Amino acid sequence: MADECFGHPRLAPIYDPLDPDRSDLDAYVLMAAEEFRAHRVLDIGCGTGVFALLLADRGIEVVGVDPAQASIEVARSKPDSERVRWICGDATALPPLRVDLATMTANVAQAIVDPRAWQRTLRGAYEALRPGGHLVFETRDPARRAWEEWNRERSYSVTEIPGIGAVESWVQLIEVSWPLVTFRWTYVFATDGQVLTSDSTLRFREPPEVEKDLAAHGYVVENVRDAPDRPGREFVFLARRP
Missing domain, CATH: 3.40.50.150 (Vaccinia Virus protein VP39)
Known part of the structure; x- marks a missing residue:
């Protein structure tokens, strides 16, 4: 899925x-x-x-x-x-x-x-x-432990997208359950304030x-x-x- x-x-x-x-x-x-x-x-x-x-x-x-x-x-x-x-x-x-x-x-x-x-x-x-x-x-x-950098402070941005408007986005680490690492992206649409999230899991x-x-x-x-x-x-x- x-x-x-x-x-x-x-x-x-x-x-x-x-x-x-x-x-x-x-x-x-x-x-x-x-x-x-x-x-x-x-x-x-x-x-x-x-x-x-x-x-x-x-x-x-x-x-x-x-x-x-x-x-x-x-x-x-x-x-x-x-x-x-x-x-x-x-x-x-x-x-x-x-x-x-x-x-x-x-x-x-x-x-x-x-x-x-x-x-x-x-x-x-x-x-x-x-x-x-x-x-x-x-x-x-796996030795680089990339997930330690997956946080709002490092990833927050506001992107102006033609035909869509401004979108805020950032990523946050959710869980490390080795060898699985789960993180969540959050998106905020300025035009109507809708907030959407997307959870992803990677296997190292x-x-x-x-x-x-x-x-x-x-x-x-x-x-x-x-x-x-x-x-x-x-x-x-x-x-x-x-």
Whole structure:
């Protein structure tokens, strides 16, 4: 089930304006287009379609899948969105595909907190890949304890969004129940004073656990890298279907 920030009809349209800097995706675009020279990509947890459309701009055939209907609708409303095949769902129930690359950018991999759903996602991605295709995703390094910075003091902002008005937003840590960390985003709309919240939970996994899970589904782990834009904070896993 999608978090409210992705699934609520009033929150999904403001997701991009509240997080406009997506330079974190640059490295993934280069991997897809230049390192792997992918012709077909499966973007798991595509959200509002930012990454999928960046790939489509490179002439790459993209399938974007996400469980949040509101986010898929935002993606479909964007210019040139017809170049991407959008699916409301998840990687556990995909149509037959043979992609060169499957991706889970940002928090997508960690947002799959249920162990059974995580295993099914890895299996679904494996089945969607052609032999020799790659799965690439990132997870936060648990040792950095990123959640200690998730508070109102560090995150509070007021954003003026065209056609919507000013929106206040901030995040607060709710609970650490290892390996799960839960936090809450709060949004206040100036036009009518409505307050909406969105709770999210991330599962923090150590690299050996991730590598074990990948191997159990037949992947060959080729590399574990630093996230280029956040060195020392995140791991980027590159796994191949033999």
